[in-house]
Amino acid sequence: MLSRRSFFKFLGWGNFLAAAGLAFGPGLIRFLYPRVLFEPSSVFKAGFPGEYPPGTVSEKFKKNPYGVWIVRKEDGEFYALVAICTHLGCTPRWFASENKFKCPCHGSGFDREGMHFEGPAPRPLERVQITLAEDGQLLIDKSVKFLEERGDWGKPGSTLRI
Amino acid sequence: MNERRNGLKEKITNNQIWQSMFRHGYEKTGRRYTLQVLQNVWLHLHPPRVTRHAINFRFTWCMGGITFLMFLVTAVTGVLLMFYYRPTAEYAFRDIQYLEFDIPFGMLLRNMHRWAAHGMVIAVMLHMFRVFLTGSYKKPREFNWGVGVILLLVTFFLSFTGYLLPWDQLAFWAVTVGTNMARATPVLGHEGPFAPQDIVTQANDVRFALLGGTIVGPSTLLRFYILHCVAVPLLASVLMALHFWRVRKDGGISGPL
Numbered sequence: 001m002l003s004r005r006s007f008f009k010f011l012g013w014g015n016f017l018a019a020a021g022l023a024f025g026p027g028l029i030r031f032l033y034p035r036v037l038f039e040p041s042s043v044f045k046a047g048f049p050g051e052y053p054p055g056t057v058s059e060k061f062k063k064n065p066y067g068v069w070i071v072r073k074e075d076g077e078f079y080a081l082v083a084i085c086t087h088l089g090c091t092p093r094w095f096a097s098e099n100k101f102k103c104p105c106h107g108s109g110f111d112r113e114g115m116h117f118e119g120p121a122p123r124p125l126e127r128v129q130i131t132l133a134e135d136g137q138l139l140i141d142k143s144v145k146f147l148e149e150r151g152d153w154g155k156p157g158s159t160l161r162i
Numbered sequence: 163m164n165e166r167r168n169g170l171k172e173k174i175t176n177n178q179i180w181q182s183m184f185r186h187g188y189e190k191t192g193r194r195y196t197l198q199v200l201q202n203v204w205l206h207l208h209p210p211r212v213t214r215h216a217i218n219f220r221f222t223w224c225m226g227g228i229t230f231l232m233f234l235v236t237a238v239t240g241v242l243l244m245f246y247y248r249p250t251a252e253y254a255f256r257d258i259q260y261l262e263f264d265i266p267f268g269m270l271l272r273n274m275h276r277w278a279a280h281g282m283v284i285a286v287m288l289h290m291f292r293v294f295l296t297g298s299y300k301k302p303r304e305f306n307w308g309v310g311v312i313l314l315l316v317t318f319f320l321s322f323t324g325y326l327l328p329w330d331q332l333a334f335w336a337v338t339v340g341t342n343m344a345r346a347t348p349v350l351g352h353e354g355p356f357a358p359q360d361i362v363t364q365a366n367d368v369r370f371a372l373l374g375g376t377i378v379g380p381s382t383l384l385r386f387y388i389l390h391c392v393a394v395p396l397l398a399s400v401l402m403a404l405h406f407w408r409v410r411k412d413g414g415i416s417g418p419l
């Protein structure tokens with residue numbers, strides 16, 4: 001039978017350990033995830049569609065903090081590719097004369113669609129959501145991703161036809 | 163002359179202040195040698211009796227001791243570098259240049275820190291190799307081998323967190339690439355296996371806790387600085403104390419095969 005002494009010992013230690021465990025377990029973990037981040041917004045406007053001639057890859061929004069290529073196909077369709085190599089996260093470059101994206105770190109190559117065809121990259125470049133804003137500008141949302149290997153390319157938002 | 167020296171020695175040692183600090187005498191006896199080792203906080207790190215093979219360089223390679231020496235060098239030079247280094251995006255790189263080109267002995271200290279860190283990684287791996295070759299991980303030393311494996315990872319993590327602090331292109335991209343691995347953590351990384359999509363995202367996975375954001379930025383610099391200068395060295399010190407204590411308690415340095 002549980003004695004009065006061991007019952008209170010259990011109660012006391014249990015309380016103490018539960019409080020300490022909550023403070024140093026979930027509390028400490030939650031502490032590491034701040035509510036506000038001082039990072040650039042994942043949504044930005046990328047100018048009017050007329051600024052992008054058909055059949056070009058625009059590096060205008062490749063620079064920080066945007067990091068995307070805006071590609072317009074010959075038929076006028078838009079899509080946005082993330083400028084992060086899917087191998088180890090370096091920034092590839094667009095070579096118009098060779099019609100490919102080439103990563104300087106380990107030589108991965110991607111075609112205009114973003115498909116990987118050479119080097120160590122294991123999957124295609126990622127696409128992000130591209131829509132029209134109310135004022136008629138292109139609206140990019142980097143938090144919504146479209147991955148080829150998940151079959152997302154072609155889903156609404158992955159391309160924009162005007 | 164000898165008499166005068168003995169008189170001086172008597173004057174220094176035969177008073178309450180000296181004897182309150184040093185409890186043992188100085189007669190040349192085995193008992194005194196043992197007492198001295200047992201009663202002095204610095205000397206007690208070394209056992210009073212050492213087996214013949216334990217001081218044989220060809221058996222131990224002295225690699226554990228060299229690892230600890232490298233740790234001490236990085237600790238001392240690191241504390242000195244902290245006098246000038248500010249872990250913010252505005253100042254970090256400028257302070258490194260200041261240290262490197264303006265501070266007297268700054269370049270020397272920074273290079274000592276760097277090479278001692280490299281030396282520690284090399285020495286700790288050779289130490290592990292030696293312990294493996296001599297079979298010193300076997301009973302009763304299994305637990306200490308486990309502690310040693312954690313210490314190896316702690317050493318790597320110390321190097322990795324220190325890598326970001328110069329805040330130059332090399333540091334930034336090395337850590338960007340290095341922390342991309344954390345995306346693929348099983349369950350806890352947003353690109354890892356068994357991670358539920360749309361629940362584990364960039365903003366709440368394990369990589370976020372390491373970076374303090376979704377990209378390598380100023381909060382990452384601060385987090386890595388705290389880890390590099392306070393948290394991980396503290397952890398390493400506690401584990402090293404345990405490691406050395408267990409070497410003694412498990413019967414000293416293992417014998418030759």
